[in-house]
């Protein structure tokens with residue numbers, strides 16, 4: 001069980017980046033120890049919604065004690081819709097930082113792909129900012145021309161974009177962008193929808209590339225207690241003795257060969 005406590009974070013700013021996509025900076029103690037690839041559990045102020053919403057950390061300002069999250073509103077009357085209506089000065093209950101984060105230190109001296117798709121794009125930004133490696137190739141996939149965070153990525157490394165409708169960059173997905181640009185890497189870090197991660201895992205394993213993937217499974221408690229978020233793993237769990245990993249506590253980042261997706 002986590003020892004982290006729920007905290008009343010303060011909204012510093014909120015901005016809409018694209019249709020249904022919002023960026024929020026919050027003042028929070030969690031900023032002090034946060035790592036790229038970790039997430040925070042954000043609670044709504046609506047008493048009928050008890051469970052927190054896990055949202056990845058997009059940027060960390062340790063000195064200022066602030067974290068940035070970028071999130072998609074999933075529908076009307078949802079928790080994410082409530083977050084999108086918050087203004088500077090409002091308070092939001094959060095717990096964090098949670099999860100393990102990306103082992104970005106392993107990238108030193110390597111040629112790396114940092115890959116993100118859809119709402120898995122935001123955590124790639126802080127990872128790109130903190131990573132020191134020989135060649136930093138950021139490959140991010142969007143639906144259409146709403147390529148949120150593009151300017152920030154351009155500052156952080158070599159940027160390749162794919163869009164499903166072909167309006168920007170390669171038409172298709174992130175794997176198509178790698179093929180079209182004949183890119184090569186000896187290490188991969190990725191976050192995105194399961195079909196994308198499955199394709200990246202297959203590509204990495206076929207080519208003998210060390211690959212870390214961040215899984216975004218449905219969660220409930222977010223702190224390892226309820227087992228709502230388990231995925232199948234190669235190794236047996238030491239506590240339960242079954243082939244399971246809790247994404248919220250053991251992950252969300254796993255070595256691709258450790259998990260079955």
Ligand SMILES: Cc1cc2nc3c(=O)[nH]c(=O)nc-3n(C[C@H](O)[C@H](O)[C@H](O)COP(=O)(O)OP(=O)(O)OC[C@H]3O[C@@H](n4cnc5c(N)ncnc54)[C@H](O)[C@@H]3O)c2cc1C
Nearest residue numbers: 051053054055056071072074078079080119216217218219
């Ligand atoms: C580790 C992790 C990191 C994530 N990072 C981001 C991010 O940076 N930006 C972003 O937009 N989204 C992210 N998600 C997905 C985000 O958590 C869901 O979109 C959000 O919880 C939906 O809540 P809602 O109130 O809008 O929807 P509702 O449908 O009202 O949610 C109902 C319940 O189901 C849970 N739930 C629904 N969809 C998901 C989902 N895909 N993943 C986990 N729980 C879900 C909710 O937390 C809530 O408890 C992340 C998910 C995980 C697991």
Ligand code: FES
Nearest residue numbers: 220222226227248
């Ligand atoms: S969400 Fe409860 S154990 Fe992971």
